[in-house]
Amino acid sequence: xxxxLILAEGKYDTSDAKTAHGLVRKxxxxxxxxxxxxxxxxxxxxxxxxxxxxxxxIYGSLEEALRENPGVSVLIVGVAVAGGMLPPEYRATxxxxxxxxxxxxxxxxxxxxxxxxxxxxxxxxxxEIIDVRKIYQNMKIFYSGRIREVNSYRIVVLGTDACIGxxxxxxxxxxxxxxxxxxxxxxxxxxTAWMQGAKYGIVLDxxxxxxITGGLEHEVWRAYVEERPDVIIVPGQGAMLHPAFPGSxxxxxxxxxxxxxxxxxxxxxxLEDFPEFPMPPLEKYIRLVELMTDRKxxxxxxxxxxxxxxxxxxxxxxxxxxYGIVACAPLMHGVSKIADLLAGEIKVGLEVLR
Numbered sequence: 001x002x003x004x005l006i007l008a009e010g011k012y013d014t015s016d017a018k019t020a021h022g023l024v025r026k027x028x029x030x031x032x033x034x035x036x037x038x039x040x041x042x043x044x045x046x047x048x049x050x051x052x053x054x055x056x057x058i059y060g061s062l063e064e065a066l067r068e069n070p071g072v073s074v075l076i077v078g079v080a081v082a083g084g085m086l087p088p089e090y091r092a093t094x095x096x097x098x099x100x101x102x103x104x105x106x107x108x109x110x111x112x113x114x115x116x117x118x119x120x121x122x123x124x125x126x127x128e129i130i131d132v133r134k135i136y137q138n139m140k141i142f143y144s145g146r147i148r149e150v151n152s153y154r155i156v157v158l159g160t161d162a163c164i165g166x167x168x169x170x171x172x173x174x175x176x177x178x179x180x181x182x183x184x185x186x187x188x189x190x191x192t193a194w195m196q197g198a199k200y201g202i203v204l205d206x207x208x209x210x211x212i213t214g215g216l217e218h219e220v221w222r223a224y225v226e227e228r229p230d231v232i233i234v235p236g237q238g239a240m241l242h243p244a245f246p247g248s249x250x251x252x253x254x255x256x257x258x259x260x261x262x263x264x265x266x267x268x269x270x271l272e273d274f275p276e277f278p279m280p281p282l283e284k285y286i287r288l289v290e291l292m293t294d295r296k297x298x299x300x301x302x303x304x305x306x307x308x309x310x311x312x313x314x315x316x317x318x319x320x321x322x323y324g325i326v327a328c329a330p331l332m333h334g335v336s337k338i339a340d341l342l343a344g345e346i347k348v349g350l351e352v353l354r
Contacts, residue, residue, distance in 0.1 A: 084109025267306030
């Protein structure tokens, strides 16, 4: 792995920095040595994120970060703002990084490799620009039906909103099941999963819609043939009822999952980035999952933003009492409660599938 810095200036404490958050929590493709955001300079990125030290320092500038980490060779744009355009204030840091010999990695819709200035510097300095979404722009594989031959138990993690923790919960559950000897494979559906080093996946919102199910089917099939996993876990994209983002319906319809986990943020008053759209009630999402899959979600996982630990515990008790569905807050409790529940179901499910 090569050493990398994450650029999240002014946004590390917002949901726009979900790429940075994902990489601070888990990174198998790059060794993350620092985050750039002058607001939290000197602090530990993990502590700022969720109170857990991870030995990743936040720096006030690129200059400061490179002084302490001269071996860094990659700068990662750590934000995913609505619309996917590069924040204009980030240009100078990216330009400086390239001038100093760093390659740049971006998951934005605005391709930095198409930018005349960045492209010129890339050629002059011999550094690389990787636009992750560009990799999948021309992935054109149409649905074949091979998904019906995949005899692994399938779990999809859906969200009641965007930037809510679907991918993190999916990774945590895959790690938990693997730790119990149940072979689980994570299939990425977004650019951050690629950056984290997911072996299989697509970037759903970079592809032509007609080829999304075929592309995902291809990756699931590839994982099945190469790994023969007991379980395949796929995070959704966007949110089921968000007017601006994907709804994950292609994922659910393709996979016909045996289990759906629903990630919810009770503290949110409105949908991500759009204050004019109030957060729909959880009941509506539960009904929607039932309509799509003929079964309730197996678990409600709670994003705790804006909630005290006491409020989280009370909410979880309320959900379990009211809906009869297992609930937990993955970043507070882990996902062992869900793994306990699913371990038996997976065994039975595999016997049926195979």
